[in-house]
Amino acid sequence: MSASLASGPPPHLPTHPPTTALRQRLAELRGPTVAPQPLDARALAALAANPGCRRRALLDGAGVNKAVLANALGSPSGFGQSQFAFMRGNAFEAKVKADGGAELLRLLAPDRPEDAAVSTPDLSAAGPEGRAARTALALREATESDGWTFLDHPMLALEVAGSPVYLEPDAVVVAPDGRWTVIEIKSFPMIDAAADAAKVGAAARQSAVYVLALERVAARTTGASVHDRVLLVCPKDFSNLPTASVVDVRKQLSVTRRQLTRLTRIEEIAETLPEGTTFDPGLPKEELKEAVEQVEAAYAPECLAACELAFHCRGRSREAGAVETLGRSVRGELGGLRTVDAVLAAARGVAGDPDDPTVAALRRAAALRSEALGGAAC
Structure with missing residues (x-):
């Protein structure tokens, strides 16, 4: 497993927090009584895959729950995980993280002495900002030590289109030489040492977002390096025993970094909307449709696998007879x-x-x- 040394912060990703005025504007767009829906790495990877969609950029930046919005528009997404799959995934993650991540460390570094000490710092703090700061401190302390450190659900910060996003990978391991590795745990199986290519690809794109966020912390940490290969841990065959595969995310990392720089800043999109525009799902359906149509979308068939509003946008695209409904490659031709x-x-x-x-x-x-x-x- 090779590592790439972080030589500086990702380009064109600013570090200043959103202004109070912008926060108020985004709260108005969500609706006065609607709590914000936080972005996660999966949603951020999907957003980076379609940077030209101003609609998704604004809705995600404002914390609008797109699944609830899709239902209110009459085009439910069908997204989500069954309760059984959710419980199975949590049980598998707990199993592989038991004993201070001993099994994960065995999969990551099989040559590590079994009696080698492992530090598991407490990452609890008030709010996501506090947890991100505590994680950054723990990473720096781990890099300065000469042992292994296992960070369970660390909190990482990344600014996207002018709005902060807090990300929570399954785990990060710091090796004695200062190398940081992202651990991604999934409940889909590896059968005969191979997993479904589409699911592995989605996991790679998600992990690349974590690596990108880690690079920002590593840029301020002497001696730190971030692996551009992550450890994907899944059940082996049809059992509940963990197995692992090293996944190279260099391509996904490059694409994600480039696409995020192309996103229009959220305040620029918000400024183009008429005063009083809101995406409150409590609005009458026609008013809500009118509000959503105020923001330009960039629909493509790939959205069906990545965005809760895809069915609504597909319907509008078909009504307009847009060639985008046939696919990006056709549109280009x-x-x-x-x-x-x-x-x-x-x-x-x-x-x-x-x-x-x-x-x-x-x-x-x-x-x-x-x-x-x-x-x-x-």
Whole structure:
């Protein structure tokens, strides 16, 4: 397992807290009686995967519960984990963290002497800000020591689009040489040492967010380095025994860092909204739809696996006949043709510049289709 030394804070991620005025504005957007929904690493990874979606950036930054909002709009998301899966995941995590993380350390460093001391600092503090500060202090103290340190559910801070986000990885281990490793525990199985590729990919994107947040702390800690490979711990085959795999997150880390810098600052989006705009789920459905439509979305089919508002945005995209409903790759191939009707008109030869390569390709494809179907028009 190799490590990459953090040489400085992630670029273009500011460290100043949001102003009181912005906090008040975001509270108005949520609704006067609605508690904020905190961002987690999974949501942040999904946000980074679609940085052009101003709607998600604002709703997540304001702490709007998108699942509740989707229900109020009449387009429930179907997101969430069953109670059984939730309980099973918690039981598995407790099992692998028992005895001060002894099993995790065995999986991470099988050559470590069994009698080697392990420090498990208390990370409790008041509020997420206090817990993040306590975690940073514990990481610095662990790096200065010459032993192993196991941090259970540390709290990390990262600023995204001008708003602070607090993240809680399953665990972080500090080695005697000052290396920090993120531990991600999942309840999906590894069968014959392999797990579902889509689930591993999602875990890698989530872990990359933790690594990015850790880099900020490491940049202020002498001798600290952060692994760009994380330890993914899952049940082995069909048992409840833990097994582990090292996952390289360098690609996900690079993409996440780049995408987060592209996010428009939340206050800039909020300033474009009419005074009094709110996403309070208690509003009548039509008023709520009007408020949501005030913020531009960037729908793509991939949103269905990552955003609670995807069904609502897909419906609106289909109503508008937007080519984005066909996928980002298709959208990229169609150039300036933005609607399905415009694409069909260009293919039929009733619209579009015949010298445009995209239009020419569409007409050629339509001719081939017509020939194959015996003259049937598209």
